[in-house]
Amino acid sequence: MRQGCFNAPVQNSDAMALSAALLAAAGDLTQRIHEGVAARGFADLRPAHGFAFARLAPGGASVTELAAHLGVTKQAASQLVDEVVRKGYAERRPHPGDARARLVVLTERGRACTRAAEEVAAEVVGEWAELLGEQGLYVLRDALARIAPYGPVRPAW
Template structure:
């Protein structure tokens, strides 16, 4: 059997692939995992493109491309920065917030399918164990969801 980190990575990839397959089936824009990290990052705040790039671990240019796509599709809004004329704040639009709710429901559906495959008790045990491990490693200062490139 594979080591736990490999199993976690493969499981995340399998669920992510199913998630994006379903997005394609319903005809949404060609959203990629990087877009999802931006949605989560902007969920509770606004940020500049530089902030988004730092969060994603990509260049400002790569972050700008992602923001441009999300803006064209109506998921984010750019606003002037109050003190830096070269910068803009990026925030989620109503469409972006609605998408986050939709995505949460889709992830919940995939989690239910996992419970059907491995059993609800097993899934609960895995979730509890992972949460306890994160608490052990990070304490109350839990890191936000970030990509692992």
């Protein structure tokens, strides 16, 4: 239980197997959500848009906040906002209390897409529940919550 244990209790190969499983699960989840959302009528979006929507959904965000969330430059975030605005998923509003900034908020279509993503995620997680059992799923959720960092979303590579 001591910290900084130098005789690593984890073999390198074990660590790689665990890492590979985590990355495979994450990649598969992303792919499944992407496909499921596309199948529900939102085929003009990529996974990156979903991560943006996750930040925009609870009340909107500025371009700079979105850029920090996605881990890209604000120019890149601005281009992404241009795109989702053009496609009708979001709109730019004046920012209350800061005339420089603009608040990017989801439109009804953007919220519908977010709900679709939630449905697909629930579907996939439901499959996991069948594989792991309710308790196993709870344990997984708890473990991931402990090791998952806060901060910007990063690509799995």
